[in-house]
Amino acid sequence: MSEGFVRHGGSQDVVATFSGFEADLLRSLASQLVELLRNEAAAPRASDPLEAMLDFSGPTTEPEDPVLARLFPTAYQHDEEAAGEFRRFTEGTLRDGKARNAVLMIDMLEEAGLPPELEEDGLWIDVELDPGQANAWLRSFTDIRLALATRLGIEEGDEDYWESLPEEDPRVHVHDIYEWVGYLQETLVRALWV
Template identity: 45%
Template sequence: MPGHFEPLPGGGAAVALDEVEISIIRSLAVQLLELIGPGPAEEEGADPLAGLFAEGPSEPPSDPVLKRLFPDAYGDPGRPPADAEEAAERRAHAAEFRRYTENDLRAGKRENALAVIHTLDGLSAAGAGGAVLELSPEDSRRWLGALNDLRLAIASRLEITEEDEADDLYRLPDEDPRKPMVMAYLWLGGLQETLVSTLLP
């Protein structure tokens, strides 16, 4: 079980994590929460009922990580628009779609990150020296979403667009300042892959 998820009888997954691994995942999840920011209903003085009907932003985020987490839904990045009219049409469709979906997407990503933090905090309270993390099927899906978001965030910071580029970064010398982030990216990828396998029928 060390280093990878295994299925639990009756559903769910388990993985053994040491104190350092718990600390790394928790810290990354907290940073992700801070980056995503609060929802409309969580802002100070906001009306929770109004928050349910709040429209989201219409422009893509300026931060490259958020842009990766919340990409435009319209347009084929591999095919540039044929003319200015098509480009304007794509922007209009993307803005409209973003306005009505981004708040929900952000809420889902916040819930996933919070699920990771809460389950790890439960482990920390259980004792020092590491522990076996056991996830229910629902928590497994939330963890899977959070692991995917964390890898996308790290890939964005490392400017990784293809998996092959991650392999090249793996060969970085130890003194390269990007090396710890690359190792975290690869480690989270292993966790993600084995967690996926526990969810397959």
């Protein structure tokens, strides 16, 4: 198992070594996040860049998918009109940013040597992140964990429940992935700021 992220020498960069399986799992999680973000379009895409910058025709209602609703919560719980206006002006940009962060993770894993199809056992790859890239990875880790927590129904303080599930319950393995991504996130924060 990966030791997580550590500071790279005396620089501000951080590095992690992943097994091929771990890197492929991260790529899969990031790919699923991108697909989810882009599957339910937040706004029509304008072909003219200036028009796209000035286009505020985004959605005004909460997404139907519970994960998207968690990633893009309603800003004003008691004012539906204000919440709709806020969503219209912000959600498209937020979706694009989240997708860009996840795509960066995928690209960096592949640039570090992760093949398009993982076939060989014993592959290890090193990923080195500058501070900007590390922040993008942190945001993606947060989004991935929110998505997993929402799908699993994880709530604060329910650790005993998850520990009591039998090993053969398929949710246990997904919960282990949720915990592992949290571990990576924690080591990345520590490497950056401690």
